[in-house]
Amino acid sequence: MAGMGGQAGNLAQGGFSGAGGGGVVCAIKGDFDGDGTPDCATVSSAKQLSFYKGVGAGGYQATAIVSSLPCWGSLTLPAVADVDGDGRDDIVQTTNQSGLGYDAVLFLGQSNGTFQCPTSESSASFPRGFQPTYLSVTGDFTKDGRKDVFFVAVSGTMGSNQVQWIVFSGMTVGSNQLRMTATSVAFILGTCGAANPTSAQDLDADTNLDVVVSAQICGMGDAINTPQTINVYGNGDGTFHCGGGQTVSRPNPTQQTGMWVCQSDGTYAASN
Numbered sequence: 475m476a477g478m479g480g481q482a483g484n485l486a487q488g489g490f491s492g493a494g495g496g497g498v499v500c501a502i503k504g505d506f507d508g509d510g511t512p513d514c515a516t517v518s519s520a521k522q523l524s525f526y527k528g529v530g531a532g533g534y535q536a537t538a539i540v541s542s543l544p545c546w547g548s549l550t551l552p553a554v555a556d557v558d559g560d561g562r563d564d565i566v567q568t569t570n571q572s573g574l575g576y577d578a579v580l581f582l583g584q585s586n587g588t589f590q591c592p593t594s595e596s597s598a599s600f601p602r603g604f605q606p607t608y609l610s611v612t613g614d615f616t617k618d619g620r621k622d623v624f625f626v627a628v629s630g631t632m633g634s635n636q637v638q639w640i641v642f643s644g645m646t647v648g649s650n651q652l653r654m655t656a657t658s659v660a661f662i663l664g665t666c667g668a669a670n671p672t673s674a675q676d677l678d679a680d681t682n683l684d685v686v687v688s689a690q691i692c693g694m695g696d697a698i699n700t701p702q703t704i705n706v707y708g709n710g711d712g713t714f715h716c717g718g719g720q721t722v723s724r725p726n727p728t729q730q731t732g733m734w735v736c737q738s739d740g741t742y743a744a745s746n
């Protein structure tokens with residue numbers, strides 16, 4: 475570890491972020507080897523994923539176990555969850571490196587601290603023409619006992635930005651493949667709009683996991699309106715419905731004024 479400089483004990487600092495005077499903060503945290511103690515993963519500029527085994531109390535072994543990641547370039551805001559159900563946390567990362575659209579890639583945590591990389595570039599794809607927004611939340615949205623990853627996807631086309639709720643689910647233990655479930659949402663955010671999930675919880679106590687989304691709708695002159703909270707209610711199979719007559723603002727000026735109003739069938743409809 476020569477050249478790392480200055481750290482004491484068994485706290486690894488190479489590759490960690492947020493060290494500014496208050497101790498180290500792990501960039502990607504999860505129990506990747508399944509021993510019950512949180513571990514840390516980092517990615518180097520050489521496209522190698524490093525695993526720092528957790529030793530408890532927020533510490534990590536200083537010596538990394540390095541995986542070879544021939545199909546990956548970077549990890550940005552990855553989701554961490556045990557999506558294949560083997561008791562070890564995994565990493566789900568979105569990417570557009572195929573050039574054909576946005577994909578999700580699944581890296582399976584292994585008991586020896588390495589990660590199993592997909593043999594093909596993609597584990598699953600977003601609907602063509604749609605791209606994920608920045609954040610994700612995890613939880614068992616399909617009620618099969620395995621955690622899934624929820625994204626908001628937008629079309630990104632000029633003047634519209636249609637919205638879909640996207641869930642990626644694991645297939646079987648040890649499989650790098652994901653199943654994508656999309657729910658089309660009958661409203662748009664406007665060109666400058668944005669939306670991200672902020673938490674997963676059972677909002678309506680029907681045992682199906684729901685999602686709270688924070689959305690910003692385009693206002694006049696492409697100004698961003700005040701963020702609004704959208705409750706996204708799970709159907710237990712990876713799809714979702716709206717509820718409670720909830721309304722979502724329509725962007726100006728392209729869609730005029732008015733709201734999208736949740737109908738009794740769980741879909742939104744425009745109302746002037």
Ligand SMILES: [Ca+2]
Nearest residue numbers: 505509511513
């Ligand atoms: Ca661990």
Ligand SMILES: [Ca+2]
Nearest residue numbers: 556560562564
């Ligand atoms: Ca796993």
Ligand SMILES: [Ca+2]
Nearest residue numbers: 614616618620
């Ligand atoms: Ca699930």
